[in-house]
Amino acid sequence: MKISGAELIARCLIAHGITHVFNVPGLGLQPLIDALRKHHNELQYFCGPSETAVALMADGYGRACRKPAFVNVYHASGTALAMVGVTTAWADHSPMLFTSTTTSRKLARSDGYASVPRDVTEMSRQFVKWDWEVPSADRIPEAIARAVAIAQTPPMGPVHLAFPADLYLEEVDEAVLHQTPLYPPGRLRGYTRTRPDAAGIEAAAELLSKAEHPVIVTGNDVAQFEAVDLLVHLAEFLGAPVLGEPYVAYMGFPNTHPLYAGRCSSTHPLLSQADVVIIAGAELTGGSGAALLPPRNAQVIFMTSNPLDLGKQTWADVGLIGHPKENLRELVEALDTKPRKPRPQWAATVNSFVGAFRSQLKVEQAKPASTPYDSVTVPEIISSVHEIFGPDAVVLDHSTTGTSYMLDMLPLDNPQRYFGITGRASAQGWGAPAAIGVQIALPDRQVVALVGDGGFMFTSNSFYAAALWNVPVKLIVLANGGWHDVAYTAKHSRGWTDEEIREARWVAEPKVDFAGMAASFGIEGRRANTRAGLNAALAQARDASGPFLVEVETDPAATDYYVRWITR
Ligand SMILES: Cc1ncc(C[n+]2csc(CCOP(=O)(O)OP(=O)(O)O)c2C)c(N)n1
Numbered sequence: 001m002k003i004s005g006a007e008l009i010a011r012c013l014i015a016h017g018i019t020h021v022f023n024v025p026g027l028g029l030q031p032l033i034d035a036l037r038k039h040h041n042e043l044q045y046f047c048g049p050s051e052t053a054v055a056l057m058a059d060g061y062g063r064a065c066r067k068p069a070f071v072n073v074y075h076a077s078g079t080a081l082a083m084v085g086v087t088t089a090w091a092d093h094s095p096m097l098f099t100s101t102t103t104s105r106k107l108a109r110s111d112g113y114a115s116v117p118r119d120v121t122e123m124s125r126q127f128v129k130w131d132w133e134v135p136s137a138d139r140i141p142e143a144i145a146r147a148v149a150i151a152q153t154p155p156m157g158p159v160h161l162a163f164p165a166d167l168y169l170e171e172v173d174e175a176v177l178h179q180t181p182l183y184p185p186g187r188l189r190g191y192t193r194t195r196p197d198a199a200g201i202e203a204a205a206e207l208l209s210k211a212e213h214p215v216i217v218t219g220n221d222v223a224q225f226e227a228v229d230l231l232v233h234l235a236e237f238l239g240a241p242v243l244g245e246p247y248v249a250y251m252g253f254p255n256t257h258p259l260y261a262g263r264c265s266s267t268h269p270l271l272s273q274a275d276v277v278i279i280a281g282a283e284l285t286g287g288s289g290a291a292l293l294p295p296r297n298a299q300v301i302f303m304t305s306n307p308l309d310l311g312k313q314t315w316a317d318v319g320l321i322g323h324p325k326e327n328l329r330e331l332v333e334a335l336d337t338k339p340r341k342p343r344p345q346w347a348a349t350v351n352s353f354v355g356a357f358r359s360q361l362k363v364e365q366a367k368p369a370s371t372p373y374d375s376v377t378v379p380e381i382i383s384s385v386h387e388i389f390g391p392d393a394v395v396l397d398h399s400t401t402g403t404s405y406m407l408d409m410l411p412l413d414n415p416q417r418y419f420g421i422t423g424r425a426s427a428q429g430w431g432a433p434a435a436i437g438v439q440i441a442l443p444d445r446q447v448v449a450l451v452g453d454g455g456f457m458f459t460s461n462s463f464y465a466a467a468l469w470n471v472p473v474k475l476i477v478l479a480n481g482g483w484h485d486v487a488y489t490a491k492h493s494r495g496w497t498d499e500e501i502r503e504a505r506w507v508a509e510p511k512v513d514f515a516g517m518a519a520s521f522g523i524e525g526r527r528a529n530t531r532a533g534l535n536a537a538l539a540q541a542r543d544a545s546g547p548f549l550v551e552v553e554t555d556p557a558a559t560d561y562y563v564r565w566i567t568r
């Protein structure tokens with residue numbers, strides 16, 4: 001029997017376990033949308049207010065599911081709008097099956113309606129693991145099979161396929177689905193838990209067994225591949241303090257653990273004393289852009305799932321390339337065969353540092369707001385979120401200058417409930433749409449997102465989609481009066497005055513009524529400027545069955561804590 005290219009795409013997606021589709025419609029896409037709709041029992045279809053919104057939702061979905069969603073966008077303009085979703089998915093290793101509808105084959109290179117002067121996949125090429133403009137309908141099964149496999153193979157990331165619009169209407173024999181060498185999906189099954197080289201493990205274990213002052217810097221890979229328990233085991237075995245990065249997509253270590261020593265900086269007192277540093281899946285970019293280097297005389301054991309990461313930020317005396325879980329498991333096993341080295345002095349130093357660090361956090365928590373008007377401090381917001389939503393809520397953090405407090409103060413016994421954005425991605429606007437994607441991926445979990453007021457303005461339209469689809473995500477907008485991150489830099493590195501910052505319009509004047517904006521979208525919203533008001537609003541949000549927005553007048557003083565860390 002003959003079927004259309006569009007129908008073939010839908011069937012291939014289903015065959016490969018794709019369950020969610022994100023799209024914005026337009027000329028030429030309709031046959032595909034019809035085919036996707038026909039299979040609505042298997043493919044949940046989400047149409048959003050812009051390609052930027054849906055691509056960032058797919059990025060959030062990929063982070064939470066660790067499998068790709070299918071995104072299809074409109075020609076050159078839709079692809080351009082979606083590009084920030086592709087760049088963040090690249091930066092933070094989110095699997096994504098990104099596809100563009102492009103000019104029909106007969107009209108290619110004619111610069112007609114909604115056209116692309118060359119290949120639409122050129123736009124994303126430097127950010128994707130693989131790209132292909134599918135030349136004919138009979139190649140669809142192969143294209144989708146390979147794209148899904150590549151996106152999901154560590155290091156995960158986006159792939160970009162382009163479908164010429166006429167390919168959706170091309171009739172092919174349905175047998176092509178079965179004729180591809182890659183069908184059924186079981187014929188393309190990659191076993192991806194690659195093991196590090198035995199010699200490398202031995203070299204790492206040898207270094208560690210002699211280390212006096214071991215330190216671990218943890219990052220994304222560890223949490224993304226569910227290796228946190230192994231990292232905890234390794235840290236405890238070595239008595240090594242664990243440092244996080246200033247910004248992370250996934251948090252690799254529980255920040256409630258007695259060996260958690262705050263976030264990394266080149267001058268971190270424990271890192272400065274390290275003789276062996278294990279860098280486990282960390283990207284080592286600071287918030288200020290400066291590299292976070294270990295001391296020059298320290299030996300570095302660098303663990304990564306991506307061979308291309310070697311040597312990017314730091315040297316690697318021992319580079320262990322493999323699946324993050326296997327890297328850690330093999331290292332732990334190798335260490336277990338060696339005598340355990342007591343390090344009483346280092347233990348005392350680490351203990352005393354962590355004790356002082358925790359006392360400092362208490363001081364920060366107790367600080368009153370610095371504003372002449374009513375506002376709530378970021379530590380208070382964090383405490384309220386934790387008290388009201390509890391330890392099981394999934395927290396998505398795009399609070400920018402609030403992130404330092406978040407990573408240190410939000411109790412994360414299970415760090416895998418935290419989703420953030422790395423310095424490498426550094427994309428304002430990510431938070432709200434990504435939170436919707438995470439909530440779609442995890443329908444049984446409560447998802448709470450904290451976003452800056454400036455960042456939210458980049459993609460606030462995405463929140464309308466939460467209303468359209470009744471996605472019960474809870475969004476907290478930290479209304480601290482504008483763009484404090486960039487204002488800080490202007491003020492302290494370039495000598496700008498408050499007046500100049502105001503003239504540049506980096507201050508939120510006129511004030512945006514975020515709760516009112518939510519109401520105009522048909523979403524419940526509340527504003528709070530006191531702790532009690534915030535608690536009441538959060539409780540209402542928690543109990544609401546649909547999406548909810550809480551706008552909180554936020555003390556901008558969080559910037560000081562953030563800057564103290566990144567410029568230390
Ligand atoms: C797409 C993009 N454009 C510009 C920037 C630069 N930038 C970094 S922080 C920031 C302002 C963020 O404001 P807000 O979300 O209110 O956070 P705050 O600094 O107030 O904590 C901007 C514009 C960026 N990171 N991403």
Ligand SMILES: [Mg+2]
Nearest residue numbers: 452453454482
């Ligand atoms: Mg702000």
